[in-house]
Structures are given as C-alpha cells and as structure tokens.
Amino acid sequence: MPWMNTSLTPEVRSGLLIGAMTLDQKIQQIAMKPVANTNLPGCDFSAQGRHVEGIPSLAIPTLRMTNGPFGGGDCAVAPTSTGLTSALTVASSFDPAVSSAWGDIIGEETRASGHNVLLTPGINLGRVPNAGRNFEYFGEDPYLAGVMAVAQVNAVQASGVQSVAKHFAANEQETSRQTMDTIVDDRTMHELYLLPFEMTIQEANLASVMCSYPHLNGVYACESSELLTDWLREDLGFKGYVMSDRGATHSTAPAIKAGLDLEFASPLWFTPELIHKALDTGALTVADIDKQLDRRYTVMFQLGQFDDPINSLRPIDFVANGRRIQAIGEQGSVLLKNDHSTLPLKAASLKSVALIGTPTFAGSAKFNSQGPSITIVVTSPYTVTPEQGLNNALHTLSSNASVTYNNASNIAKAAALAANSDVAVVMVGDISREGVDRSSLALPVTDGVDQDALVAAVVAANPNTVVVLKNGGPVLLPWLDKVPAVLEAWYPGQEDGNIVANLLLGIDNPSGKLPITFPSKEREAANATPAQWPGIDPDGAGPLPLTATYSEGLEMGYRWYDAKNIKPLFAFGHGLSYTNFKISKLSVSQKSNDGTKPFQVSVFVKNTGTVAGAEVPQVYLGLPESANQPPKRLVGFKKVWLAPGEEKQVAITIDPTASNHPLSIWDTNADAWKTVPGIYKVLVGNSSDNITLTDSITVGTTATLTGKISATAGETFSLKYGLKNVTSSVYSAVYAQDLTLQFDPTEYEFVGAQPLKPGLSVIKQEQTEPGIVRIMLASLGAANAIKSDADLLSIQLKVKTNIVTANPISLTSILVSNALGGTAQLANVSQIYNKADFNVNGVMDIGDLGIIAAAYGKKSSDADWAKYQLMDLNNDGKIDIVDLATVAQLI
Numbered sequence: 001m002p003w004m005n006t007s008l009t010p011e012v013r014s015g016l017l018i019g020a021m022t023l024d025q026k027i028q029q030i031a032m033k034p035v036a037n038t039n040l041p042g043c044d045f046s047a048q049g050r051h052v053e054g055i056p057s058l059a060i061p062t063l064r065m066t067n068g069p070f071g072g073g074d075c076a077v078a079p080t081s082t083g084l085t086s087a088l089t090v091a092s093s094f095d096p097a098v099s100s101a102w103g104d105i106i107g108e109e110t111r112a113s114g115h116n117v118l119l120t121p122g123i124n125l126g127r128v129p130n131a132g133r134n135f136e137y138f139g140e141d142p143y144l145a146g147v148m149a150v151a152q153v154n155a156v157q158a159s160g161v162q163s164v165a166k167h168f169a170a171n172e173q174e175t176s177r178q179t180m181d182t183i184v185d186d187r188t189m190h191e192l193y194l195l196p197f198e199m200t201i202q203e204a205n206l207a208s209v210m211c212s213y214p215h216l217n218g219v220y221a222c223e224s225s226e227l228l229t230d231w232l233r234e235d236l237g238f239k240g241y242v243m244s245d246r247g248a249t250h251s252t253a254p255a256i257k258a259g260l261d262l263e264f265a266s267p268l269w270f271t272p273e274l275i276h277k278a279l280d281t282g283a284l285t286v287a288d289i290d291k292q293l294d295r296r297y298t299v300m301f302q303l304g305q306f307d308d309p310i311n312s313l314r315p316i317d318f319v320a321n322g323r324r325i326q327a328i329g330e331q332g333s334v335l336l337k338n339d340h341s342t343l344p345l346k347a348a349s350l351k352s353v354a355l356i357g358t359p360t361f362a363g364s365a366k367f368n369s370q371g372p373s374i375t376i377v378v379t380s381p382y383t384v385t386p387e388q389g390l391n392n393a394l395h396t397l398s399s400n401a402s403v404t405y406n407n408a409s410n411i412a413k414a415a416a417l418a419a420n421s422d423v424a425v426v427m428v429g430d431i432s433r434e435g436v437d438r439s440s441l442a443l444p445v446t447d448g449v450d451q452d453a454l455v456a457a458v459v460a461a462n463p464n465t466v467v468v469l470k471n472g473g474p475v476l477l478p479w480l481d482k483v484p485a486v487l488e489a490w491y492p493g494q495e496d497g498n499i500v501a502n503l504l505l506g507i508d509n510p511s512g513k514l515p516i517t518f519p520s521k522e523r524e525a526a527n528a529t530p531a532q533w534p535g536i537d538p539d540g541a542g543p544l545p546l547t548a549t550y551s552e553g554l555e556m557g558y559r560w561y562d563a564k565n566i567k568p569l570f571a572f573g574h575g576l577s578y579t580n581f582k583i584s585k586l587s588v589s590q591k592s593n594d595g596t597k598p599f600q601v602s603v604f605v606k607n608t609g610t611v612a613g614a615e616v617p618q619v620y621l622g623l624p625e626s627a628n629q630p631p632k633r634l635v636g637f638k639k640v641w642l643a644p645g646e647e648k649q650v651a652i653t654i655d656p657t658a659s660n661h662p663l664s665i666w667d668t669n670a671d672a673w674k675t676v677p678g679i680y681k682v683l684v685g686n687s688s689d690n691i692t693l694t695d696s697i698t699v700g701t702t703a704t705l706t707g708k709i710s711a712t713a714g715e716t717f718s719l720k721y722g723l724k725n726v727t728s729s730v731y732s733a734v735y736a737q738d739l740t741l742q743f744d745p746t747e748y749e750f751v752g753a754q755p756l757k758p759g760l761s762v763i764k765q766e767q768t769e770p771g772i773v774r775i776m777l778a779s780l781g782a783a784n785a786i787k788s789d790a791d792l793l794s795i796q797l798k799v800k801t802n803i804v805t806a807n808p809i810s811l812t813s814i815l816v817s818n819a820l821g822g823t824a825q826l827a828n829v830s831q832i833y834n835k836a837d838f839n840v841n842g843v844m845d846i847g848d849l850g851i852i853a854a855a856y857g858k859k860s861s862d863a864d865w866a867k868y869q870l871m872d873l874n875n876d877g878k879i880d881i882v883d884l885a886t887v888a889q890l891i
Contacts, residue, residue: 061306135368197232244263471491
C-alpha cells in the first residue's frame with residue numbers, strides 16, 4: 001500500500017489511496033452510518049451514527065465522532081470523561097492559554113475514549129441573548145471568538161484528533177433552525193459571522209467545518225455553493241472537508257457540487273442508489289466523489305490518523321484534569337457586582353452560611369446540557385456539589401463556620417434560614433440547551449421555584465446576600481439594586497463546588513470578563529424586533545415558517561450599544577476583581593502606517609490593591625468615518641497577573657495583515673478586504689464601556705519616496721519625496737517637516753536636497769553621522785502651506801560602487817507640523833536600488849524577468865556578451881537560474 005509511505009506528502013498519499021479504491025468503497029466513505037465497534041473493546045454499538053466504518057484492506061481507519069464536553073459519542077455507554085466548563089466560561093477568561101488548556105483536556109480525552117473526531121468548537125456568535133446554545137460559543141465578538149477557537153483547535157489537533165468547527169454559518173438561534181431562512185448581507189457575513197471561522201482556518205489548519213441547518217439567503221447552508229465554495233474555500237482559504245449537521249443534508253448532486261463532503265448521520269441522500277443515479281445521469285462525476293474523499297483523507301494523513309489508528313481505550317488522569325478544569329472555571333468566572341467589598345467572604349469571622357437554591361443549581365454540580373433534552377450525558381469521574389465546595393474552602397481557611405443547604409422548595413423557610421445566618425449564598429440560573437431558545441431572559445421557574453422571587457425574599461431577610469449565577473447566557477436581574485454582590489459562574493461542570501467556593505472565599509481572585517453583553521431589557525439590539533429574532537413569515541404564506549433578518553448589520557452586541565449610546569446592564573468586557581488596577585501611559589509605536597505594517601499598543605498596568613489578581617487591558621479601534629462602521633471594534637487584549645503594588649508594561653501587537661483584518665472592512669464590490677485611509681482611534685480600557693485611554697494612528701500612504709532603481713558607479717541620481725493623504729487625514733495644512741534620511745555610506749554619498757514647490761524652503765540639511773542626514777523643510781507663509789498631495793523635495797545621491805542588491809534608502813523619521821505647533825509622525829518609506837531594473841521603468845516587475853529570461857544561457861565567451869553582462873547578477877560569467885531567481889526575489 002504505497003499510500004502508507006510516511007515520506008510522501010499527505011496530498012500525494014491521499015491521491016494514491018483514492019486511486020486504489022473501487023467506486024463502491026468510495027460511496028461507502030462519504031456518509032456516516034451506525035456500525036458496531038467490534039475492534040474497540042469497551043465501546044459498544046451506538047445508534048447515534050457518528051461513525052464512518054473503516055476499510056481494513058486499504059488501511060482506512062474507522063472514524064468515531066463525539067460531541068465533546070456535552071457527551072454523545074460513538075459508544076453506547078459513554079466512557080468516563082471530565083465534566084468540563086462551558087465554552088462561554090473559557091471565553092470569559094479572555095486568555096487564549098485557558099482555551100488551549102481546555103483543548104488539551106478534551107483532545108486527550110477524546111482520543112483516550114476511542115474517538116478521533118471532535119464536534120467542537122462552536123464559533124457562532126452570541127448575537128441574540130436568548131439563543132439556546134450561547135453556552136457552547138465564545139460570545140458576541142468575532143475577534144475574541146476567533147482567538148479562543150484558534151487556541152482550542154490547535155490544542156485538540158495536537159492530540160491527533162480532528163476538530164470540527166460549527167455551525168457554518170449564521171446559525172445564531174435554535175428556533176425553527178431546521179427550516180428557517182437567515183437573511184444576512186455579504187459585508188456583515190464577512191466582518192462578523194465568517195471572521196472567527198477565517199481566523200481558525202488560517203491560524204489552526206482546521207480539519208473540518210460543519211454546515212448548519214438553516215437556509216442562508218434562501219438556500220440551505222449545506223447546499224449553498226456561495227457559502228461552501230465561494231466564501232469558505234475561496235475567501236477564507238479552507239482546505240479541509242465539510243460535513244453536514246445531523247439531517248442537514250437535503251439533496252444529492254446539488255449538495256456535493258456545492259461543496260458538502262460527508263453526510264451526517266445515516267445516509268438519506270448520499271446512499272449508493274442515489275449516488276449511482278446521479279452518476280448515471282451526469283449530475284455527478286467520479287471526480288466529484290474523489291474530491292470529497294481527498295479533502296478528508298488529506299486531513300487524516302496530516303493528523304497521523306492512518307499511521308497511528310485508535311485500537312483501544314486509554315487511561316485518563318482524572319485527578320490532574322480535575323485540577324485543570326477547576327483552574328479554568330476560576331479564571332472564567334466573572335465578578336459582576338461587589339458593593340462595599342462584600343466579597344470575598346471573611347472566613348475568620350463567619351459562623352454560619354446559608355446555601356440556598358434549587359437542586360439544579362445549588363444542590364448539585366451544574367453541567368452543560370446536551371441536545372434538545374436536558375439530559376446530562378457526560379459520565380464524569382466525580383462531582384463537587386456547592387455544599388461540598390463551601391465546606392472544602394472553609395476547611396482550607398481553618399474556619400469552623402457551618403454550611404446549611406435549603407433547596408428553596410419553600411421560599412419562606414429559605415428566607416428564614418437566611419435571616420438567621422451570617423451570610424446567604426443564593427445560587428440561581430437557567431437551563432440553556434440545543435434545539436430551544438429561551439423565550440424570556442428572566443430566570444426561569446426551576447424545580448417548581450420562582451427564582452427571582454426567591455432572591456428577592458432572601459435579600460429582604462438578610463441584606464448580606466451573595467448571588468451566584470449559573471446560566472448559559474445573559475439574564476435579567478430585577479433584584480440587582482438590592483443585592484450587594486453577584487458572581488457569574490456560567491456552567492462550571494464537575495468542579496462546580498470548588499470553583500465557586502474558592503472565589504467566594506477569596507482563595508482565588510475572580511479575573512473573568514464578560515464575552516457577551518447583558519441587556520437591560522427583554523428586547524433590544526439584535527433581538528429588538530420579531531423580524532430579527534425569532535423571525536417572521538414575511539408573506540404569511542410560507543413556504544418557510546420563519547425568516548430572521550440580521551437588519552442590525554454590523555451593529556451587533558457592544559457595537560449596537562456604542563452606536564446608540566445606550567448603557568446595558570453589564571457591558572462586554574466587564575469584570576471586577578478583589579483588587580484594583582490602574583491602566584496608564586498609553587503609547588502607540590507609530591503615528592502613521594501604510595496599512596500593512598504591524599504596530600504596538602502598549603500600556604502600563606499596576607495592581608494598586610492589596611491582593612494578587614489579573615487585569616485585561618482591551619484595545620479597540622475606531623475606524624475613520626468613511627468606513628461606515630460602529631464606533632469601535634476589539635482588536636487586541638492581554639491578561640496580566642500582578643502581585644500587590646506590582647506594575648508591568650503590556651504590549652499588544654496590531655498586525656493589519658492578520659487573519660482578523662483589524663484595520664480593514666469588506667468591500668462587497670471588489671470581493672476583498674480593504675483598508676480605508678484616515679485617522680484610526682486607539683481606545684484602551686478594561687471593558688467596552690470603560691475606555692480610559694485614547695490615542696490615534698493615521699493609516700494610508702502618507703509619504704512617498706520615488707525614483708529610478710538602477711545606477712552605476714559614479715552616477716548621481718535623484719529621489720522625490722512627497723506627501724499623500726496627509727492633508728485629508730492628518731493636518732489640512734502642513735507648515736514644517738523634519739526628515740531623517742538613512743542609507744549605507746559604503747554604497748551612497750549624499751549630494752544635496754532641493755525643494756520642488758515654490759514657497760517651500762530647505763531650512764537645514766546636515767549629515768549627522770555617516771549614512772544619516774537630517775533635512776528640515778518650512779512652508780513660508782499661509783499661501784505656501786502644503787494643502788494637497790505633491791512631490792516636495794528632490795534628494796540627490798551618488799553611487800560609490802556598482803551594486804547588485806543594495807541596502808534600502810529610507811526616510812526613517814518623517815515629522816510634520818501644522819500652524820498650531822501640533823506634530824504627527826508619518827510612516828517610514830524606503831526605496832531599494834539595484835541594477836536589475838532592465839526595462840528602466842523605476843520598478844522591479846515581470847518585464848525585468850522577461851528580459852533576463854530571454855537572455856538565459858548566454859555566456860561570457862559569446863561574441864555579444866557585452867550586451868548581457870549587466871544581467872549576470874552573481875558575476876559568474878553566465879546568465880543562469882541563479883540570476884533569474886534573484887530577479888524574481890527582487891520583484
């Protein structure tokens with residue numbers, strides 16, 4: 001089997017394998033089907049169908065898929081697995097290292113439990129607070145979601161497990177998900193809902209994407225060529241394979257032609273009968289099926305799944321993983337409110353703690369829910385209840401305080417217990433789950449208990465009441481002004497009790513930030529109208545029951561609140577600590593940028609309190625008005641841990657060419673990203689509504705340095721320095737300029753500089769050291785101010801030696817001033833000189849390559865060698881591939 005030769009590339013191996021397969025074998029491999037796991041002891045038959053049976057004669061391993069932290073894999077009795085926190089918890093950490101640690105656990109345990117495909121991460125956005133699966137996602141911001149997904153996927157796939165990102169795309173609700181139509185414009189799709197997928201594809205080599213249930217702009221997602229080919233493969237650069245969500249395939253040839261590679265689960269459309277029929281009619285070709293398989297097999301070879309197939313279950317260190325998930329839960333919990341330093345609780349003075357809440361939230365560890373039911377299918381090795389956690393923490397702190405649990409079945413008795421206790425801890429929440437959106441943002445009646453009434457009664461009985469939230473998304477808190485402290489714990493998983501108790505008692509300091517906005521009322525922002533969520537029947541006649549229109553466009557999440565100047569209940573990025581921090585001394589490494597060069601935003605963060613903790617400086621950009629954007633977008637953040645009194649400088653790099661396109665907008669006409677020239681506001685704070693530092697950077701071509709790029713020894717040549725876009729984006733009139741010219745003094749000699757514009761004077765031109773010249777320009781009087789783009793200065797240099805590839809000639813500092821004395825630093829500009837500009841057009845281009853290609857093979861012994869000698873760039877007496885490669889590199 002030549003495809004088992006590990007010295008070959010995954011692409012070559014995949015091609016060899018597919019060439020050896022029969023048509024029937026190929027068809028069997030493009031759909032899942034429940035088959036008994038006869039070769040994996042301990043993994044009994046499951047009817048779930050997350051299974052593609054292997055072909056041993058071809059060394060094709062069986063694919064077994066699991067739903068990840070929510071259970072539901074290819075074994076009838078799920079192997080014991082660590083009960084993980086929700087993805088929303090991970091996002092709240094604002095730390096990719098936490099997402100990576102979460103991915104390490106689930107990647108290791110997926111493989112150990114006999115599975116090689118993990119149906120996670122979910123990277124839909126928290127557009128609607130009611131959405132039933134928000135707990136599976138990373139919040140409302142595409143950049144934050146992408147950062148977390150990249151870290152998680154890289155960790156999972158390091159274990160040799162395929163990661164499947166879902167649900168592609170614009171599947172931000174559960175209501176009518178299997179039939180609804182989602183209407184989203186091209187720009188909004190690319191800038192928001194496709195962006196975290198693009199980041200994960202570009203930065204984590206994502207194995208697979210799961211297409212979603214809904215129609216997108218009138219076409220089912222799993223048979224939309226615009227979505228699966230034009231956007232996913234061409235715009236986002238995806239190389240892996242696409243599987244459908246369960247039952248989301250609706251056709252045979254149209255789905256395959258659109259880009260769907262694998263049907264989930266038992267085949268309805270990718271059956272042998274329907275595939276053969278499509279082949280017979282010409283609707284499909286064998287090449288179409290080969291392409292489906294090639295995408296998946298290439299991924300499997302890349303991840304070593306052919307070379308190291310899973311043949312047995314492996315032991316798992318649940319103690320170590322329990323400690324890791326506890327740390328993740330502690331970092332991802334968010335302190336929403338803490339009036340009068342109510343938290344942390346003072347263990348030394350406590351005598352009695354009333355733990356109050358329904359069995360779902362206060363009587364047991366709260367896990368993520370699975371599927372349309374509320375069944376918990378993760379078989380965890382142990383759980384820590386809230387009562388156990390409180391007792392553990394009190395014991396650690398050498399406290400003898402008693403903990404008394406009341407299940408809230410009788411609110412009056414619960415309030416009486418609170419009244420007779422030093423402190424009341426009330427645990428409330430919601431039950432978010434797949435298949436159902438929350439009809440209301442109010443805390444639901446759970447276990448027969450009105451939870452809002454419970455909180456109100458308890459805090460009335462004892463003002464020293466702390467509320468712990470365990471929920472899958474934003475909730476309304478009508479009693480908030482009465483309760484001094486609120487801790488958001490999301491769904492903590494098996495370590496629930498320890499996570500919450502350690503935070504309440506100060507063993508650990510909360511450091512989470514909200515990845516999703518808490519609204520102030522039921523309907524605002526992206527769910528302000530029924531047409532936005534859950535959708536309406538636009539004509540009252542069908543055929544689709546609901547159409548949800550993303551009419552808010554880019555104004556989703558905190559962007560809507562910013563645009564409307566409306567204050568939410570709790571803002572995106574909000575999160576308190578038991579200590580205090582000061583963020584100061586904002587510095588932006590460049591004052592101008594051509595739109596391609598990375599720049600750094602740095603601040604100093606100081607812990608001004610008395611306990612250790614972590615802060616997250618968040619960097620937002622406000623784009624120029626011409627970009628037609630919401631007021632700001634998140635482009636960077638970094639979590640920093642500080643001891644009391646400690647101060648650190650935090651530098652965050654903003655790279656315009658990065659996969660999140662921090663400076664760019666989607667140009668629908670050009671079908672490409674573009675950067676709008678102008679002034680970009682740099683905004684730094686510790687939440688989206690608490691911006692404390694501001695600066696700016698000018699983006700666009702703000703200076704030019706042009707001229708010929710070839711010269712011989714002794715020749716004097718000129719460069720022209722000019723301004724471009726400065727008067728439209730920096731100052732409307734420029735009066736003074738301070739330039740620093742830098743060059744290699746062994747290659748060039750500075751001759752002089754002359755103005756090219758009347759009324760512009762060269763005040764100073766001084767060589768301060770070899771290869772460095774300072775030039776100062778002044779516009780004499782208001783009539784001569786620079787008010788438009790122009791070439792302003794001629795700079796003459798003399799070549800000392802014949803040069804093949806010279807060091808650049810650069811203006812390393814360009815400082816301009818207006819009439820009021822304001823100064824702005826423009827981006828550096830350079831020009832590179834060499835003798836390979838054969839067509840003498842001032843740029844290295846394909847024309848130069850054509851000229852030297854025509855001369856290929858010429859030698860010094862040829863009679864016409866003098867005509868070609870300048871093309872011998874490495875001076876070896878011949879025009880060869882080295883010379884051509886040099887020109888190509890210069891281009």
